[in-house]
Amino acid sequence: MADETRHVAMFGRALGTLGCPAYRPPALVRHLGRAVLPQLRGASLFAAALLIEEVYDRFQREAMGDERVQPLVRQVSRLHVMEESRHIRFAHSELLDARRGRSGAVLEFHRQLTAWCAMLAMTTYTNAPIYRAVGLDPRRAAREAREARANPHFRRTMRWAGERLVAFLTDAGMITALQRPLWRRSLLLG
Template sequence: MEGLTRGKDMGASVSADTAEFRALLEKLSDKATADYYNPYTAFDWPEVIPTDDFWMSPELLTVHGTEMMDVLTPEQLRALSRWESVHFYSLNVHGIRELLIEVMRRIHTPGFETPSEFFHHFVGEENDHMWFFATFCLRYAGKIYPDKKLKLPEVPRDAAIENFLVFVRILVFEQIVDHYNVRLAGDERLHTTIRHLNRLHHQDESRHIAFGRRLVQLLWEQLVAAGIDAPTRRETSNYVDRYITTSMESFYNPAVYRDAGIADGYALRQRLIAHPARQGAHDRVLHKTMDFLTRIGVLDAGW
């Protein structure tokens, strides 16, 4: 990790204070104001959500495309959809907590003067999201699944590289989640509360993603302009690739399989992660993210 730990100081600023960037931030801030809703009054939480309905689209289940779709009974598939739904919202709670901490560390600090105004919209909306995802889990499942995602090794890095990696992680997380939001919001087989939850989240995330893509590109361009060396660039790319992989693998939770009444969840997790159909499903989820990171030069072509 020498390139990341002892590379040339790249500087920590988001210095691209361009008219184009400011115009984007102003547009997104105006849209955030226009789209504002009170999360505490936006939901008419029902007493129960029927357990004999799907809570997650079958096509989004971690067993979809594998022989397990035929092995599991209809009752088991519905139970799995219920617990994978709760797990998905639990992942959102943990992911939002992480990104809020990182953004709050940077708001109104040197180098982040330009995006700080939009950060206020971002922080407020993400806090709302964390509340309504947690509320869903606690109301209808009585729990939030613990955060079990594999943590990547922490190493000291140049501040500019750390800033870049923080906002790449946020962007990757948001684009993965948004892939599910769009499909869940449009699935008429699901309860209206589930669809409404995902529709509201997508409405806000579309702005966050537009902001995140531009910020990540600016931060990467600054690293390249500052002369990031080949070993550092390779290690940075490898870190991003590992983060993307662990993010997708976090969807496969043995505790979810246990709650759905499926035996030997740990072995099932390993079989599913390695299954060709699941790798194809990951590619579909990640397509926009990987294409963007390849286009700007963070990842190599042919991912």
């Protein structure tokens, strides 16, 4: 928890230094998140943590080595990647332990909850207020977000960002045929 608290402070200071406002997830995602988050325990808790950490990890690994990225963003990405690798290994191990000995119904609950988390979390990669902030017409911003999600390059990028996570969760039995439609909606699975 101390590491994660430090990371939040690091990201907050970086945003402040860069003059970037913080953007909250859309209201629907926040509302549904309040209902879903208290349900996360055991396998779904660790899977949801991996969902965020592994997807961001892929993007940050690219950013930290790209000379075109602003130097402060590259350094923050580098620090976060180094520290998160330990957290990711821990969450992998804990998820596997948490699912051992669980009944089929309990495990299915965790699988479904994880799939819903994936779908909700990945919708925040397109956020209309961000488009408005960079000068797009506010009335078109929502349409721009839908267009971005439909863009084949964006969809390939999201699958690339999630490929390690999806492979691990599939191998761990956390993604089965029943969850695949929700995972496809998250764009992490083709």
